[in-house]
Amino acid sequence: MPDFSPLKQKFAGYCALGAPASGFTTYRAGGPAEALVEPGSAEEFAWLAAWCREASVPLTVLGQGSNVLVSDRGLPGVTALTGRLAALGVSGRKITAQAGVIWDDLVRLSAESGLAGLEKTSGIPGSVGGAVRMNAGAFGQETFDRLLRVEALDRAGKPVRLEKADIPHGYRRTEGLADLIITSAVFAFPEGDRGTLLQDRSCVLASREIKQPLDLPSAGSVFKRPQGDYASRLIDAAGLKGLRVGGAAVSDKHAGFIVNAGGATASDIYALIGEVRARVKAASGVDLELEQILLGDF
Ligand SMILES: Cc1cc2nc3c(=O)[nH]c(=O)nc-3n(C[C@H](O)[C@H](O)[C@H](O)COP(=O)(O)OP(=O)(O)OC[C@H]3O[C@@H](n4cnc5c(N)ncnc54)[C@H](O)[C@@H]3O)c2cc1C
16 A cells, blocks of 8 residues: 555545545445545645656546446545535626536526526536536536636646637547546536526426435436437336346336445446346347446456
8 A cells, every 4th residue: 555644644634544435426335445535725636646646646536426436446546536626606607616516506506697508407416527527417408518618637736728629528428538637617608587597497406306316325327328219218128127236226216327225335236237238238239338437446
């Protein structure tokens, strides 16, 4: 194990050794992060990136851990959470948010400010950094619709500014961000009617409540939408609702979700993902592509 004492010195109570992924991912499953750090500023992230590079220690950056599955063997090196980068502000028709801001706080602020274009992404869990990295979206809107630019750090801790046009992106996909640490993002909006935006937001939140198993730990849709179809429809049609491996189950409420129905290990979830994929392939011929990100050794 690397000598993490410089991190303990620098981050004190914001550095923990061996913290289990059940505490920092929404699946509430997975093994320990060798070192879990919560830097309080972009400068502290830059320091951390430089330290990791110097010490040849891998660095994983996470927001709310709502789109990842961490192996039961855990995460080697440093896992850095962005939650303390929490500044959010509106100025005219622009919103600037640090990476750790809760995505839905930004969306609520946009609707309340009469700024249109992200209201349909209301209720997507996770952080601004995670939403940018994943190009998160729902009901026909996605993060990049309104993204203007991103401030980030490279793996040496050097600041990098990227305009939207610099980042190839598509449905739940971005290129070139995996090696960067996003520290903040700026979004630009057309004006909209505040009342209509807030009403749209309420409808979306209600629809999520009705359709999604929000009472159980999950990481949202497991698979991307295949061309011209829905993963959930294919999984349901293959008769897989309720299918279980250990504590992991295909949700009865929304077949696209795998839930931790109690005591699931990451291996249970991973095995169930494989089973669903194989059975959907056999039933419909479709190869489902994973949306969630596997971290660590599976
Ligand atoms: C109940 C539920 C419903 C969901 N519904 C939707 C939905 O409707 N639409 C949708 O798109 N997604 C949905 N998701 C998935 C998830 O909420 C999104 O993908 C979200 O944007 C992930 O944000 P996060 O902060 O949790 O990212 P994490 O899970 O922490 O990280 C995801 C990836 O982004 C990287 N990353 C995170 N922050 C940074 C950063 N600052 N710099 C660089 N890389 C970073 C991580 O390394 C990882 O590769 C849902 C999840 C749940 C649990």
